[in-house]
Amino acid sequence: MTTAMVADAPPDARVPGGGVAEEPADPVGVRRVTVVGSGVIGTSIALRLRRAGIHVGLSDRDTGALAQAVRMGAGTALTRDDPPADVVVIATPPSTVVDVLREAQARGLGAVYTDVASAKTRIIADAELAGCDFTTYVPGHPMAGRELSGPCAAHADLFTGRPWALCPHPATPAGPVRLVAQLVGVCGGELRVLTPEAHDRAAAAVSHVPHLVSAALAAWFAGADQSTLSLAGRGLQDTTRVATGAPGLWCDILQQNADPIAAVLDAVVRDLTTAAGALRSADHARGGPLADLLVRGNRGREHILGGPAGAQERTVA
Template sequence: MVVGTGLLGTSVALALRSAGADVWLTDRDDRVLALAVDRGAGTPGPPPQPVDLCVVAVPPGAVADVLCDVQLAGYAAAYTDVASVKAVPLRAATELGCDLSTFVGGHPMAGAERSGPQAARADLFTGRPWVLTPTPATSPAALGAARALALACGAEPVVLSPDEHDRAVAVVSHVPHLLAALAAARLADAPAALVALAGQGVRDVTRVAASDPDLWVGILSANAGPVAEVLDAVAADLARVAAALRAPAVDDAVRDLLVRGRTGRGRLPGPRSQPAPGAGR
């Protein structure tokens, strides 16, 4: 069962359908649900009897409430989510009294600039890391079900704690998204003749800035602490470089940043079998 038929939820459903699984779909928006059903992602409505796994595919701020609702309804033997922040939803679920023994947090490191079921792909997760964030309360059966989901979607399961996950995505996803937005924002009020000179480089740097702002406000708010910490370090680097550029002669601060940037770029994993646009959301 998949609750929430946006980009990730529908992509999970399409991947499972491709693997031969029966999938039931629910969404609070009937129009969005109908689009997912039309794409062959599954059967609308809750399952007639409990299923092996329920995937909660909603924004971070809604995970806990939806999790409690589906657990109370008894829709599945185990539950997971696909939100890009883990610690805050887990705390909320704990406060609401959700059954943490049947739940394991999950985050497939894949996405796209476009949202909604119309952008979903069955191969979105192929070769991508799928982070699982069990707690001491998580049962082996729940963790096994979430791991099986990731493998069925063609992903590579990776186990981290919720806090480790949130610190990691601040570095590899959330702050890079903000930096793309900062670069793209320079173009918003720039003269048209200037923007017309833009080439592939600026398109590459700003690609993820085309994502839904409201979605990203929710993501960044839920991971505010780790994101702010990384941004402080970025701001310090920018301040040093700006000061160096204002000096009579450009000093080593500029070259140091460029060298560190090239080194960091070189540490990224090589292309995977099916690279996903906007990966890491």
């Protein structure tokens, strides 16, 4: 995701009728979408929507990223003459989502708004304080991404078979939720409806902490000598793959979901500290803490392979 705000947006556009878009009789009510943010997630969404024949307007203050997304066929640059979209997708860094949402709603960029930020509780609380309109806003998060950034890393099939969480606010009517759910379906995502708190706890466990653990392991090798690196294999490469994520963006993500991440990290650190203590002790019994950790690791891996990520891995293999 690039740092994007609403650019070249029609300042006097309004939602038709001044209210929330109703689900049309046509089974696919999403015909026009505006994507704010031309990073890997925003551009991937735009590419998939374009494949489905949906008109996509793109907005990004990073003119280079915007131009690249346009060249890739992700849509056309948003202009002041464009009519309001059925759905506006805010694909900007988490700390900018509320400002972008407030500006987009004030400009009447669309009938319904959603976002793709990977933390929800803080954004929703900040949006309430900012006076954002929750009758048209459906917080969302596609559980897919790449360790690479920018529009060039985008792919239209990025969300196929992947969970896509929606965390509707109590004030949000069913119509906007259905419309965003249709967009999720067009993108190939598998809809999950969660509370913001449940989402953030899950995202901490399955995404945020793995990134930090990967980064911590990779950081150890920053000063490694060539003799050590010459022995590195696929196991190390696979374990540290996500550590290549953009540090600035990831700092933003981690700060947005700080408490749930810290809770999972504490548990992981306890296990590693126990393992280090066992290795330093004279007692390496088969039933000791090392064996316990490895057995629980086997069990956890089996659970992972039983979920959506595991199903995708088995399909690829």
